[in-house]
Amino acid sequence: MEGSRNPENDKTSFWKKNSKTVPGRPSPKKDVKSTIKPKMAGTTSFQDFQASVSDAWAIDDDDFCIISGLESTKISKKVSQSAALNVLNSHRNTTDIPVTSNEKHETVSTVEVDPVRNNRIPGRPQQLRCLNPPQDEDSESKLERFESVLANPPSLQELCKLSWSGIPIKVRAITWRLLSGYLPINLERRNGVLERKRQDYWSLVEKYYYAEHDETNRDIQHQINIDVPRMNPSIPLFQQKTVQIMFERILFIWSIRHPASGYVQGINDLVTPFYVVFLQEFILDNQAFETFNIDKLTQEQLKIIEADSFWCLSKFLDGIQDNYVFAQVGIQRKVHQLEELIKRVDEQLHRHLKQHNVSYLQFSFRWLNNLLTRELPLRCTIRLWDTYLAENDCFASFQLYVCASFLLYWKDDLMRQNDFQGLLLLLQNLPTQSWSSSQISILVAEAYKLKVMFADAPNHLQSNTGDS
Known part of the structure; x- marks a missing residue:
């Protein structure tokens, strides 16, 4: 009876199976049609949760995720719905920020949003009610230190050291350009290099984006057009339509310039931190970027934001290119390394996950593929990337320790979950919506401790032949 089931027709199953496609790549053979039905505001179901996180892979891309021993696992629809509601309601009750009467009349730091769109979206962090909260890294003393360093050609080592604990908004854009290697350290060369690189990007757009596409490029463009609006x-x-068109161009040109990987679902999320940082250069009076009307900017300003976002994304991804090549072998290797690391630093948590048949691949693939952009509010992601960029060439390995410290942060919550459904739903829907830069500072500090702990043990992430 088990062998007669057709996975293609089982759209409500917890895992999807197929043996023909590659994870994260658009499938040219099938167009996946959304089966999400409209729901009333305030309701949450397991199917809503499943649909909201399914875009880490295409519908037919999950065969490589099949875990030995789980093929025959049957999950009752009734049980899974109940587990989902319990977990999500628990998170909502413990993390929602109450709104006082004074806050309801506040017009500077809050915006009116469609109540349906403002509902908790499973699998994604909810944004803070205060859209422009003060950040630890924006202190006057730290800004003065940055301005002093940037006034002359800075030492890259000195700039990395200063940036590791966070960069003030006012100087973040120029600092990110320097740390990513896009902007030269030499002051005299900067204007010329920026002008040339920006012109190079727009030449690529004219040559490839607006040209007639072959079948492969049409498939890439189709997948990008699906991913960007959501x-x-x-x-x-x-x-905003203008923003979405800018993202479509950036992603398409990136895929053309990187044929070994092409476009992989999730890369669209990696553009957003760069885009916001370069946008904030043109936002006056400390306005919140979340509600900024992009059409207020001039065409020249928009072209600068788009070109700089493209080049910095390209530089940033060069260090983790193997994450996005065929079969995404880099991510699969890091998932295994994460498991080995957790087994060494917290065997109790590791055994708890294994006891309930939770595979690290089931939750950490998205962490590594999207660099935690789906797990954290965007402002927190930007603060985290201050440290990532300051790590420079060591970023790829440091990211692994960040994921480990992120998992360990939730140990107490995870240990309270006593079944597969509850554990996986918590891991896919971690309550970070109230996080600020303070939590990120703690996260990277714990990651640094792990890095130092194993710095002299180069074999600690090697595979073991024994069973976990």
Whole structure:
């Protein structure tokens, strides 16, 4: 009876199976049609949760995720719905921020949002009610230190050291350009290099984006057109048509220039931090970027934001290119390394996950593929990337320790979950919506401790022949 089931027709099953496609790549053979039905505001179901996180892979891309021993696992629809409701309601009750009467009349730091769109979106962090909260890295003393360093050609080592603990908004854009290697350290060369690189990008757009596409490029463009509109659905900025068109161009040109990987689902999320940082250069009076009307900017300003976002994304991804090549072998290797690391630093948590048949691949693939952009509010992601860029060439390995410290942060919550459904739903829907830069500072500090702990043990991430 088990062998007679057809996975293609089982759209409500917890895992989807197929043996023909590659994870994260668009499938040219099938167009996946959305089967999500409209629901009333305030309701949450397991199917809603499943649909909201399914875009980490295409519908037919999950065969490589089949875990030995789980093929025959049957999950009752009734049980899974009940587990989903319990977990999500628990998170909502413990993390929602109450709104006082004074806050209801506040017009500077809050915006009116469609109540349906403002509902908790499973699998994505809800944005803070205060859209422009003060950040630890924006202190006057730290800004003065940055301005002093940037006034002359800075030492890259000195700039990395200063940036590791966070970069003030006012100087973040120029610092990110320097740390990513896009902007030269030499002051005299900067204007010339920026002008040339920006012109190079727009030449690529004219040559490839507006040209007639072959079948492969049409498939890539089709997948990009699907992914971009559903990117950051809780932030009004990214629902603006002008912004979406800019993202489509960036992603298409990136895929053309990187034929070994092409476009992989999830890369669209990696553009957003760069885009926001370069946008903030042109936002006056400390306005919140989340609700900024992009059409207020001039065409020249928009072209600068788009070109700089493209080049910095390209530089940033060069260090983790193997994450996005065929079969995404880089991510699969890091998932295994994460498991080995957790087994060494917290065997109790590791055994708890294994006891309930939770595979690290089932939750950490998205962490590594999207660099935690789906797990954290965007402002927190930007603060985290201050440290990532400051790590420079060591970023790829440091990211692994960040994921490990992120998992360990939730140990107490995870240990309270006593079944597969509860554990996986918690891991896919971690309550980070109230996080600020303070939590990110703790996260990277714990990651640094792990890095130092194993710095002299180069074999600690090697595969073991024994069973976990």
